[in-house]
Amino acid sequence: MIEVHGVSRAFGEVRAVDGVSFAVPGGELTGFVGGNGAGKTTTMRIVMGLLAPDDGEVRWRGRPVTRADRRSFGYMPEERGLYPKQPVLDQLVYLGRLRGLSSAGARASVVEHLERLGLAARAKDHVEKLSLGNQQRVQIVAALMGQPQALILDEPFSGLDPTAVDSMADLLREHTSRGVPVLFSSHQLELVERLCERLVVLSRGSVVAAGTAEELRAGSTARHRLVLGTDAGWVRDLPGVHAVDVAGPSALVELLEPDAGRRLLTEALSRGDVREFSLQRPSLAQIFREVTA
Amino acid sequence: MTLATRPPTEPTDPGTPAERHTSEARPWALVAAREIIVRVTNRTFLVSTLVTLVLMGAFAAFSTWQSSRGATFTVAVTTSDAGTLVQQAATAARAQDPKVDITARPVPTAAEARRVVTAGDADAWLHPGDGGWVLTSADQPPAPLAAAVTDTVRSQALERNAAAAGTSIAALERGASVQLARFTQAGTSPTVISVATFAFALLFYFASLMFGQMIAMSVVEEKQSRIVEIIATAIPLRQLLAGKVLGNCLIAFAQILLYAAVGLVALSFTSWSALLPSLSLAVVWFVVFFVVGFVSLASLFAVSGALASRTEDLQSTTAPISIALMLVYFASFSLAGTAKVVASFVPIVSVIAMPARVLAGTAAWWEPVVALALMVALAAVTVAFAARVYTRSLMQTHGRVSWRQALTAGG
Structure with missing residues (x-):
């Protein structure tokens, strides 16, 4: 488990992150979401030791993270970069060896990953000759090779086609099934919703929500949809109920009191047909808008 | 919202320890090895080296042919x-x-x-x-x-x-001869000294500039492509700097040595071969000074690469070193008298000035030793300084960092 404890970092007058705390448990995919400039990249750079926090600390397995620990982490920086004029295989093996892999171990792991991402035939090509999507895949291999102990990935899915997104997701799940903590940032909320067990939402340098998707939904105000046989306009006047939206026979309501649901349904049944009364699961986008508002 | 409450499930040490730690290769050695491999497989580098060697051989062959031609x-x-x-x-x-x-x-x-x-x-x-x-x-x-x-x-x-006239030539020439003598020991001719000094200066100037730019380039390349962020999470930046400087220095020395060897062999075929014995001691000193001086310069060039954020910035960030080098170059053959003696102790200038004095026979045995010690001291200071500035400026990816900023900024 990676724990971020009260981490702050300012650049001049700007506080990029301010008292950020959250945990990335082993064996789970944790999505890191937030608008542009929310502080995701700064936080990830602090976790990887590329930036020193002004305050707070990063812990790994319950103790302050060390350089040796980070050496075993797979990291994908926000701005991608590789040696343009060096062959794919050679530079991945080099990066693996810098992370402490043996020459043979690094080579085996790189070759396996290249095969899985459909790049085996390009192993001897210079990186600059690859398409951007393929360069992105090489970058993924750089982060995932050699069985990393944790993964910190900044926008790993950007620039990938749907097929590559799927194989990337499969790869990440293999790592979580080994028990590895994975933290990845993304702007694609529906993708995060589909993949992640756990979310950390950052806004203006602070964590505004963190937890499993269910926990986040539980914290969000629950809404119910009511569909009647007749006009639903009367719902607006019922005490304990807030009508978010009423359109003809259909109403979207928030129940403000514990007993409000029963009273709403009783009243509806006494007035005629009730075709639907259901709990609306808030989408991640909705939660995101709520917590970052 | 709550933090994670489930019991932590830690990975059961993925990657057997043996697999992860069999490679105890020191990171700087890996970096140096990569620098060397990339350089010696670079076509431009190989071609330019080959062309230079061919030119040297051609010069020797031409000169031999010229002098042997009756x-x-x-x-x-x-x-x-x-x-x-x-x-x-x-x-x-x-x-x-x-x-x-x-x-x-x-x-x-x-x-x-x-x-x-x-x-x-x-x-x-x-x-x-x-x-x-x-x-x-x-x-x-x-x-x-x-x-x-x-x-x-x-x-x-x-x-x-x-x-x-009833006499002979011998009689006419009697008493007309003049024998030349000197109080000081016979030394190398002034022409040879100035030609050799000029050659040292030229070689040092161009080698430093060429390899210096090469180091600066390879640093800014990593910074520009952001691969340095991945490297920095794996190894300390100090190790990266050490590996880069070492790798490039080794290449520079190998190339200079190759040129010097081919040059001396070529010279031995020409009519200048008589000069070789008097040159060789100075050449040895020159090589020793060059090695030490080059390490200082290499680390400074690495810093100038770290100050740039794109290749285009290099011209301005390397300018101070380039100008200093040019001054050294001109100083080396324009100074005379006391100024020259002083210059032969000033680090970097001494790379050329001291071997020139050894060649001229005007330096006592301890003088090159002292000059060398001064330069080793400078090299130590430069490398330590470079490591600090390099680490500070390498992660600054937004625009060019000035020398002043790099020196004063907090880590």
Whole structure:
């Protein structure tokens, strides 16, 4: 488990992150979401030791993270970069060896990953000759090779086609099934919703929500949809109920009191047909808008 | 919202320890090895090295051919006296230089003599003139031929005139000789010293600039492509700097050594080979100074690469070092007297100035040692300084970092 404890970092007058705390448990995919400039990249750079926090600390397995620990982490920086004029295989093996892999171990792991991402035939090509999507895949291999102990990935899915997104997701799940903590940032909320067990939402340098998707939904105000046989306009006047939206026979309501649901349904049944009364699961986008508002 | 409450499930040490830690290779060695491999597999680098070697070989071959080529002169003669004179001149010339050969070519008339000379079949026409001889050539007479003929005519005339006056040449020349002597030990000629100093300076200037730019390039390349972020999470930046400087220095030394070896071998085939023994001690000092001086410069060039954020910035970030190097270059052969002695102790300037003084024989044995110690001290300071600035500026990816910012910014 990676724990971020009260981490702050300012650049001049700007506080990029301010008292950020959250945990990335082993064996789970944790999505890191937030608008542009929310502080995701700064936080990830602090976790990887590329930036020193002004305050707070990063812990790994319950103790302050060390350089040796980070050496075993797979990291994908926000701005991608590789040696343009060096062959794919050679530079991945080099990066693996810098992370402490043996020459043979690094080579085996790189070759396996290249095969899985459909790049085996390009192993001897210079990186600059690859398409951007393929360069992105090489970058993924750089982060995932050699069985990393944790993964910190900044926008790993950007620039990938749907097929590559799927194989990337499969790869990440293999790592979580080994028990590895994975933290990845993304702007694609529906993708995060589909993949992640756990979310950390950052806004203006602070964590505004963190937890499993269910926990986040539980914290969000629950809404119910009511569909009647007749006009639903009367719902607006019922005490304990807030009508978010009423359109003809259909109403979207928030129940403000514990007993409000029963009273709403009783009243509806006494007035005629009730075709639907259901709990609306808030989408991640909705939660995101709520917590970052 | 709550933080994670589920019990942590930690990975059961993925990657067997053996797999992860069999490679105890030191990171700087990996970096240095990569620098060397990338460089020696770079086509531009290989081609330029090869072209330089071929040029050096060609120069030696040309020079050898030039000096071994016997100079043969043909002189057209219209009288038998002239023929005899040419034979005597040939004997005298051969005694001076065995490769010079002069032959007489009898022709019937002056008009024919003019024809063969203008046609290039003979180099000159020797014929009697007013109270002496005339050597006529198409334009400028070849100097060795003119000298040989003039000497022969002159000594014959002197002998004849001396005999007529009832004396001899030996008697006339008695007491007229001057022997040259000097108080100081015989040293290398001033021309050789200035040529060798110039060559050292040129070599140092260009090698430093070329390899320095190469190091700066390889640093900014990593910064520009952001791969440095991945590297920085794996190894300390100090190790990256050490590996880069070491790798590039090794390449630079190997190349200089190759050039020096080929150059000296080439020189040994030329007429300059006599200079080799007096040069070699200075060359050894030069190499030693070069190595130490280059390490300081290499780390400074690495810093100038780290200050840039794109290749385009390099010109301005390397400017201070380039200008300093140019000053060193000019100082090395324009200084004289006390200034030169002082310069030979100033680090970096001493790379050229001290070997030049060793060559001139004006440096005591301890002087190069002291100068070297000063430069080692400077190298140590530069490397430590470079490591600090490098680490500070390498992660700053937004625009160019000024030297001042890099020195004052907090980590």
